[in-house]
Each structure stands twice: as C-alpha cells, then as structure tokens.
Amino acid sequence: MIKKLFVIIGLALAVPVVPCLGIDQFPNGFHNGGIGPCEGCHSKAQKAPETGSSPAAPGDSPSPDAGRGMFNGQDSGSTCLICHTAPKGQKVPSGYFVATSNDDLAGGLPPGQMTPGGDFAWLRKSYRWPTQDSGTVKDGQSPGDRHGHNIIAAQFGYNYDFSNVTAPNGDYPSDRLTCTSCHDPHGSYRRLADGSFSTSGAIPIIASGSLKSSPMPDANHALGSYRLLAGKGYSPAIAGSSVVFNADPPAAVAPDKYNRAESKHGDTRVAYGSDMSEWCRNCHQPHSHPTGNKAQISAAMAKEYNSYIASGDMNGSRTTSYSSLVPFEVGSKDYTELKRLAGNGGEYGDLNGPSAGENIMCLTCHRAHAGGWDAITRWNTKSELIVYDGKFPGSDSGAPSYIAQGRTSAETRKAYYDRPADSFAVYQRGLCSKCHAKD
Numbered sequence: 105m106i107k108k109l110f111v112i113i114g115l116a117l118a119v120p121v122v123p124c125l126g127i128d129q130f131p132n133g134f135h136n137g138g139i140g141p142c143e144g145c146h147s148k149a150q151k152a153p154e155t156g157s158s159p160a161a162p163g164d165s166p167s168p169d170a171g172r173g174m175f176n177g178q179d180s181g182s183t184c185l186i187c188h189t190a191p192k193g194q195k196v197p198s199g200y201f202v203a204t205s206n207d208d209l210a211g212g213l214p215p216g217q218m219t220p221g222g223d224f225a226w227l228r229k230s231y232r233w234p235t236q237d238s239g240t241v242k243d244g245q246s247p248g249d250r251h252g253h254n255i256i257a258a259q260f261g262y263n264y265d266f267s268n269v270t271a272p273n274g275d276y277p278s279d280r281l282t283c284t285s286c287h288d289p290h291g292s293y294r295r296l297a298d299g300s301f302s303t304s305g306a307i308p309i310i311a312s313g314s315l316k317s318s319p320m321p322d323a324n325h326a327l328g329s330y331r332l333l334a335g336k337g338y339s340p341a342i343a344g345s346s347v348v349f350n351a352d353p354p355a356a357v358a359p360d361k362y363n364r365a366e367s368k369h370g371d372t373r374v375a376y377g378s379d380m381s382e383w384c385r386n387c388h389q390p391h392s393h394p395t396g397n398k399a400q401i402s403a404a405m406a407k408e409y410n411s412y413i414a415s416g417d418m419n420g421s422r423t424t425s426y427s428s429l430v431p432f433e434v435g436s437k438d439y440t441e442l443k444r445l446a447g448n449g450g451e452y453g454d455l456n457g458p459s460a461g462e463n464i465m466c467l468t469c470h471r472a473h474a475g476g477w478d479a480i481t482r483w484n485t486k487s488e489l490i491v492y493d494g495k496f497p498g499s500d501s502g503a504p505s506y507i508a509q510g511r512t513s514a515e516t517r518k519a520y521y522d523r524p525a526d527s528f529a530v531y532q533r534g535l536c537s538k539c540h541a542k543d
Contacts, residue, residue, distance in 0.1 A: 133312070134187070135291055135312070135328070135332060136309075136311060136312060136328075137291065137294075137309045137310070137311045137312035137313055137314075137318075137327055137328025137332075138290075138291035138292075138294070138309035138328050139290045139291045139292075140291075144176075144187075145175065145176055145183050145184075145289065146174045146175060146176065147174050147175070147176055148174075177257075177259050178257075178258050178259035179256060179257065179258055179259070179282070180282050180283065180284050180289070180341075180342060181255045181256050181257030181258075181260075181262065181282035181283045181284075182257040182258060182259035182260055184257070184282075184283040184284070184287075184289075185202075185203055185224075185257050185259070185260050185262075185283075186259075187200075188200060188201060188202045188203060189201065189202075189203045189204075189205055189260060190203065190204055190205050190208070190216070190217055191205060192205045192207045192208060193205075193207075193208070194208070194216075195208050195213075195216045196216060196365075197216060197217050197218040197219070197363040197364050197365060198217075198363055199363055200219075200363070201217045201219075201363065202217060202219055202221065202222075202223065202224055202473055203215075203217065203223060203224040203225050203260070204216050204217055204223055204225035205225075206225075206228070206260065206261060209225060209228060209229070212512065212515075213514075214229070214476075214512075214514060214515040214518035214519070215229070215476075215518065216518065217363060218363055218364060218365055218366070218521045218522070219362060219363045219473070220358065220362055220372060220374050220428070220471070220472070221471055221472035221473035222252060222471035222472065222473040222474045222475040222480065223473070223474060223475070224252060224255065224262065224473055224474045225474075226248070226251040226252055226474040226475055226476050226519075227248045227249060227251050227252050227254060227262060227474050228248055228261065229248055229251065229476070229515070230245075230246065230247045230248040231245065231246040231509055231510030231511055232244065232245045232246075232510055233245075233505045233506065233508065233509050233510040234505050234506075235505060235506035236504070236505075236506060244505075244506060244509060244510070245510075246477075246478055246486070246509060246510065247267070249265050249266055249267055250267065250478040250479065251474050251475060251476065251477065251478065251480065252471070252473055252474020252475060252480050253281060253472075253473060253474065253480070254278065254281060255281055255282050255283055255285075256279070256280075256281060256282045256342075257282065257283075264278045264279040264280075264281060265278040265281070271387045271388055272388060272391075273388050273389040273390070273391055274387045274388040274389055275347075275387075276343065276347055276387040277343060277346065280340070280342050280343040280344075280346075281342075282342055284340055284341065284342060285340045285342060285343065285347075285387075286333060286334065287331065287332045287333060287334065288329075288332055288333070288334040288335075288338060289332075291309065291328050291329075291332050293328070293329040293332075293333070293334060293335045293338075293352070293353060294307065294309045294313075294321075294326035294327065294328060294329065295313045295321055295326060295327045295328070295329055295353075296321055296326050297320075297321045297322050297323055297326075299355070299437050300352075301329060301335050301336070301352045301353065302326070303335075303337070307323075307324065307325065307326045308325065308326065309325075309326050309327060309328050310325045310326070310327065311327055311328070312327065312328050313327030313328045313329060313330060314328070314330050314331050314356075314357070314358055315357065315358055315359070315360050316357055316358070316359050316360050316443050316446045316447070316452075316453075317360050318357075320439065320440075329352075329353040330353050330354055330355070330356045330357075331353075331358075333353040333354070333383065334349055334353070335349060335351065335352035335353050335383075336349055336350060336351065336352050337349065347386075347387070349386040350385075350386060351379065351382045351383045351385060351386050352379070352383070353379070353383060354376070354377070354378065354379040354380040354382070354383045355376075355377030355378050355379055355436070355437040355439070355442065356374060356375060356376045356377055356380065356442065357374070357375045357377075357439065357442040357443050357445070357446045358374045358375075358446060359372060359373065359374070359446045359447050359448050359452065359453060361448055362374065364448065365521055365522035366428060366449075366520075366521040366522065366523055367449070367522070367523065367524070368523060368524055368526070368527045369424070369449060369450070369455075369527075370448065370449035371426060371427060371428040371429075371448075371449060371455065372428055372448050372449075373426060373428060373431075373445060373446055373447055373448070373453045373454065373455065374428075374431065374446060375434070375441075375442040375443070375444075375445035375446040375453075376431060376432065376433040376434070376465060376467065377433060377434060377435070377436045377437050377438070377439075377442050378397055378433055378434075378435055378436060378437055378463065379397065380433060380465040380466060380467055381395040381396035381397070381399070381463075381465045381466045382396055382397065384466045388466075393464075393469070394464060395463075395464050395465050395466050395468070396463065396464075396465065397433075397435065397463055399463055399464040399465075400435070400460070400461050400462065400463055400464075401432065401458050401459075401460060401461065401462050401463065401464060401539075402460060403460040405458075405539050405540075406457065406458045406459055406460050406462070408538075408539060408540070408541050408542060409425060409430070409432075409457050409458055409538055409539050410422040410425040410457040410458070411425075411541075412425070412537060412538050412541055413425075414527075414528050414529035414532055415528070415529035415531065415532050415533045415537065416529055417529065418541065420457075422456055422457045422459075423455065423456055424450070424455050425455070425456070425457030426454070426455040426456060426457050427535075427538060428482075428521075429482045429483055429520070429535055429538075430468060430469075430482070430535055430538040430539070431465075431467060431468055432458050432462055432463060432464060432465065432468055433462060433463035433464075433465045434458075434462050434463075435461060435462045435463050464539075469481055469482060469485075470482065475519060476511075476515065476516070476518070476519025476520075477519060482535070483520070483534060483535045484509070484516075484519075484534070485534055485536075486509065487506075487507050487509060487534075488507065488533065488534075489507055489531055489532060489533060490520075490528065490532050490533070490534060490535070491525050491528040491529065491530065491531065491532035492504075492507050492531065493530065493531070494525060494526070494530045495513060495525050496513045496516040496517045496520070496525050497509070497511070497513065497516055498511055498512040498513030498514070498515065498516055499511070499512055499513075500512050500513055501513040
C-alpha cells in the first residue's frame with residue numbers, strides 16, 4: 105500500500121496540469137445546467153501508450169496515459185479538476201473551485217476554498233499528535249483519507265480510500281469513486297416545471313437549476329439538476345453496472361456567491377428543500393442518527409436550535425439563528441421559497457432557524473466533498489472543545505495536544521471558514537448542542 109501511495113504521488117508530480125481556459129472559451133458558462141462543449145473534457149483522439157512499448161511488469165509504475173481514453177485529463181476525475189482546481193496563487197475562495205492547488209499547500213498552509221461542499225485538498229492533510237488520557241500517552245491520528253470523499257484524480261495526486269473497501273454503510277466500490285460517481289458529466293438530468301426529473305431531450309435545458317439567479321422551468325424549458333447530480337437509473341460508467349441510482353436529485357438552491365469566507369453572522373445559506381438524504385442513500389445506507397424527509401425536527405428541538413448561540417448562551421432568536429455549520433432542510437420543493445432563503449449573511453437571504461416539521465439531513469452534520477475533520481463533519485466531533493481559552497486550538501495557540509490534534513490554529517480557523525473565534529464561546533463545545541443542548 106505504501107508503494108502504491110508513492111506511485112500515485114510520483115504521477116502527480118510527473119504529469120503536467122493543463123490550465124483551464126473555461127472563462128475565455130466559454131464566457132456564458134461551461135455546463136450551464138447541462139452538457140458542455142465536448143472539447144472541454146475530451147480530446148479528438150484516444151491517447152494510448154506509445155506504439156511498441158512493453159507491457160508494464162507487476163509493481164511497475166503505470167503509464168501516465170493508462171486508462172486515459174479520450175479525456176483531456178489523466179482520468180475522468182482529473183479532467184474535472186483541470187477546471188475545478190484553483191490555479192496556483194489563488195489562495196482566497198472564488199467561484200467554482202473545489203480544490204486548492206497542491207502548490208498552495210506548501211509549508212503547511214491550509215486549503216483555501218470554501219464552497220458549501222468543502223475543499224478536496226483537505227484529503228492531502230494528515231495529522232498525528234500525542235494524547236493524554238488518565239496519565240497514559242497514546243498516539244492520535246487524523247489521516248487525510250478520513251477527511252472526505254476520496255475521489256480518484258491521479259493527475260492531481262488524489263487516490264481512492266485506503267481505509268474503506270466500499271462506501272461507509274454502503275456497497276459503492278471505493279476504488280471506483282470519482283467526480284462522475286455523483287455528478288452526471290453529460291448533464292442529462294433536467295428539472296421540469298412540475299418538479300419532476302427527466303433525461304429526455306424533448307424539453308431542452310436552458311440554464312443551471314442550482315442558483316438563486318436561475319430562471320424557473322416552464323412547459324417548454326427545463327433546468328439542470330442541482331449541481332448536475334445524477335438521478336434514478338444513473339449507473340456511473342467508472343463503476344460499470346455494479347451501481348444503479350434509485351433516487352432523484354434533491355431540491356436545493358445555492359446563492360450566486362457561494363464560495364466565500366464566513367465572518368461572524370456571515371453564514372452562506374444554501375436553501376436545502378428536501379430529498380438530500382434520500383439521494384445520499386444511492387450509495388450510503390442510513391446510520392444511527394435519523395435523517396431524511398421523515399426525520400422531522402420537533403418543536404422542542406427547533407426551540408433549542410433557535411435559542412442556541414454558543415456553549416452556555418441560550419439567548420438566541422429564530423430570526424438570526426441559522427448556522428451553515430448545522431444546516432437543515434425546510435421540507436419543501438417550492439423553488440420560489442428556496443430562492444428567497446438562499447443568500448449570504450442575511451444580506452440577500454434568510455437567517456431564520458427551523459420550525460417544527462422541517463428536516464434533519466446528512467448534510468446537517470457532514471460536508472459533501474471534503475473538510476478539515478474526520479468523517480467530513482462540519483465541526484470537530486473528535487475533540488471535547490472546538491475553541492479553547494478563546495482561541496482556535498492549534499499547536500501554536502497553547503491548547504493541549506489532544507485538543508489541538510496536530511493542527512495549527514490557522515488550519516483550525518480555515519476549517520471553520522475563517523469565522524473569528526469569538527463567534528463561539530470561550531470554551532466552545534461541539535455543535536451537537538445546537539439541537540441537543542439539553543441532552
């Protein structure tokens with residue numbers, strides 16, 4: 105396994121990364137809710153190993169072009185990341201970038217992109233620390249492959265999950281996971297005026313269906329599914345015929361500016377409507393915590409969420425209680441309402457907390473792509489405190505090692521999307537308390 109890791113890293117260094125020219129080539133947007141121009145992802149001829157080359161012997165490094173087919177990148181995931189990796193030097197969050205450049209992680213710097221789904225570069229950050237428990241010392245660790253969905257994108261150094269053979273609580277093969285495992289690269293899934301989904305081209309896709317500024321579909325025009333997510337009947341090509349989706353994409357709307365730092369009271373609100381957990385079950389079965397359209401928030405839980413500001417402070421108001429660290433579904437497919445809710449820091453959206461009958465979903469606790477914490481949780485569930493003595497825990501902040509957990513305070517802050525530490529209590533506990541403070 106160690107040898108395989110070195111091979112992947114070697115390929116990442118050896119294969120040049122082609123810069124994305126999408127903004128210049130496709131000024132109106134590449135996907136635009138559906139399929140983009142073929143040449144954006146595919147070459148005109150299949151790239152194959154050189155003629156006359158000898159077959160690779162067992163244990164040899166594979167050819168950089170092995171399995172490339174007609175992709176512009178080394179594989180399908182690498183092809184996506186050619187455009188969706190921030191260019192070198194782009195250290196602040198911007199646009200549609202879902203991964204920080206490897207060059208910008210040098211010197212221990214944290215990933216910098218802050219989409220609601222997270223930054224895949226957290227997969228490249230592994231941590232070890234000594235922990236003290238009842239006077240004994242043991243090693244603590246947080247390997248990078250625990251920090252997100254381990255997509256295969258060899259050109260950028262991303263490899264499959266070494267810890268899980270299949271998706272946790274599911275049967276999707278880990279060595280076949282890439283961007284197109286979840287997102288339909290050809291954008292076939294379209295949302296119709298009645299809210300249903302179709303893959304028929306009889307009603308054309310006219311725009312993205314993901315954003316606050318997206319138009320509404322009508323009898324003659326459809327919109328793309330939320331974030332090009334695939335739906336019923338989809339069988340990811342990379343997985344062969346071993347996986348077939350049973351659920352359609354969720355109802356959700358993102359603000360137009362969604363990749364941004366979140367200041368105090370400056371949360372980015374994606375308006376989640378319904379069906380997110382049902383969609384996640386295409387690959388994952390439910391775990392112990394109830395989620396989904398039937399996992400409704402009780403009146404008592406809504407009251408706790410809306411009252412909770414920080415550890416020890418239960419003086420909040422529903423009108424300002426929404427937190428992107430603990431989002432929820434409103435239980436609706438009314439896109440007019442979802443567009444009203446989506447926004448940034450309340451300036452263009454709505455920071456109301458939940459009312460009884462709305463939903464807990466998988467993304468209430470987890471990010472979709474990757475983040476700074478194990479199991480892609482939105483906050484550190486492996487530590488007693490997420491703020492220590494008024495500062496983000498770090499090896500440089502005076503926090504005990506079992507709380508700092510190998511990170512610097514800058515890395516911890518970045519994992520919370522650059523919120524200031526005083527957004528929390530001086531000794532802030534985990535955010536399960538947002539819904540379960542009395543428990």
